[in-house]
Amino acid sequence: MDALANAVSVEIPRSLLEEHATGEYQSKLVDLQMKGVLPPEQLAKLATPEMLGKFITAQRGMLEDQIRAALAMDAICEAEGISVTEAEIDAEVRQAQSDFEDAESDYDPVKLREQATLFLRNGKALELLRDAVSIDTSFA
Numbered sequence: 038m039d040a041l042a043n044a045v046s047v048e049i050p051r052s053l054l055e056e057h058a059t060g061e062y063q064s065k066l067v068d069l070q071m072k073g074v075l076p077p078e079q080l081a082k083l084a085t086p087e088m089l090g091k092f093i094t095a096q097r098g099m100l101e102d103q104i105r106a107a108l109a110m111d112a113i114c115e116a117e118g119i120s121v122t123e124a125e126i127d128a129e130v131r132q133a134q135s136d137f138e139d140a141e142s143d144y145d146p147v148k149l150r151e152q153a154t155l156f157l158r159n160g161k162a163l164e165l166l167r168d169a170v171s172i173d174t175s176f177a
Contacts, residue, residue, distance in 0.1 A: 071140035
């Protein structure tokens with residue numbers, strides 16, 4: 038993913054950075070809550086605009102790299118005609134819904150479907166890259 042991010046030279050608009058950061062921050066909070074590490078009252082203290090701002094400041098480089106890698110993945114998927122089937126998406130969504138329900142966490146079904154589609158599509162693109170790239174380790 039680092040190599041993909043480094044292959045894309047583009048200035049990341051603030052709005053895109055904030056949107057991506059919000060998703061990443063919320064995902065981290067939900068993950069901690071699902072693992073039982075973060076009680077609801079602590080979640081409320083962390084889920085504030087101020088804490089999100091601190092997250093963006095502290096993780097800006099990583100967030101920008103993630104966006105650049107995502108742009109590269111989109112370009113690969115487009116160039117290679119990579120897509121996912123409705124059945125694949127449905128199966129991924131069902132699994133994620135089950136995980137959320139087990140953790141008694143709320144989720145947005147529309148956003149969940151979008152994330153499942155992106156996850157599956159990027160997985161196929163990474164598989165294509167792994168199959169196409171060979172690394173010569175004989176010199177090591």
